[in-house]
Amino acid sequence: MRSTSRARLLAFAPVLALGLSLAACKKDAAPPEATASAEASEAAAEATPMSAEDWIRANHKDALSTDLGKLQYATAETDLDGDGTPEVLVYLGGPMFCGTGGCNLVVLKRQDGDLIQVSETTVVQLPVGVLDSKSHGWRDLAVSVSGGGMTEGVSRLRFTGRGYPANASAEVSADAAPISKPVIAEDALKPLD
Numbered sequence: 001m002r003s004t005s006r007a008r009l010l011a012f013a014p015v016l017a018l019g020l021s022l023a024a025c026k027k028d029a030a031p032p033e034a035t036a037s038a039e040a041s042e043a044a045a046e047a048t049p050m051s052a053e054d055w056i057r058a059n060h061k062d063a064l065s066t067d068l069g070k071l072q073y074a075t076a077e078t079d080l081d082g083d084g085t086p087e088v089l090v091y092l093g094g095p096m097f098c099g100t101g102g103c104n105l106v107v108l109k110r111q112d113g114d115l116i117q118v119s120e121t122t123v124v125q126l127p128v129g130v131l132d133s134k135s136h137g138w139r140d141l142a143v144s145v146s147g148g149g150m151t152e153g154v155s156r157l158r159f160t161g162r163g164y165p166a167n168a169s170a171e172v173s174a175d176a177a178p179i180s181k182p183v184i185a186e187d188a189l190k191p192l193d
Contacts, residue, residue, distance in 0.1 A: 052090050055108060055115040056192060063096035070094060074188035078130050080139045085110050093189050101148025107164055119163025123148060127182030136161040142179050143168050154179060
């Protein structure tokens with residue numbers, strides 16, 4: 001009688017083990033609604049690329065919380081590297097970014113829905129234009145320069161292979177033609193809310 005009970009128990013053991021395993025899996029698994037909700041959130045994040053305003057908020061929190069004055073900005077999108085995806089030009093104004101020579105111009109590249117900084121150029125005045133000429137496969141930028149003791153003119157910013165120059169006064173030409181088709185106009189600045 002003892003061996004019959006033992007044989008029945010051994011025969012039933014795999015079924016018992018399977019049942020316990022399934023119960024443990026069910027306990028650890030996320031409910032279908034939570035999984036569907038997480039997948040929907042991920043899809044929405046992928047579908048909505050980061051905006052220039054989001055990039056400014058994420059990368060310049062200190063400039064947003066200052067009592068010195070309100071951050072202002074202007075943006076433009078144009079394909080600089082010829083890959084069919086526009087890069088984002090962000091002109092940052094306000095006390096944290098401007099001096100007597102001008103303000104900062106940031107070039108951002110889209111990558112997997114994010115914006116990645118390519119370069120930041122100081123002492124830039126508005127307007128900002130994009131030229132047909134290229135350096136290292138990227139279109140040259142034309143920016144206005146003046147103030148801070150430098151001659152008023154237009155500076156041609158050439159891509160170096162890593163980014164645009166850190167200072168716009170690097171290549172100023174007093175006799176250069178004015179920027180005829182600006183991508184960021186003189187009066188484009190607006191406050192970041």
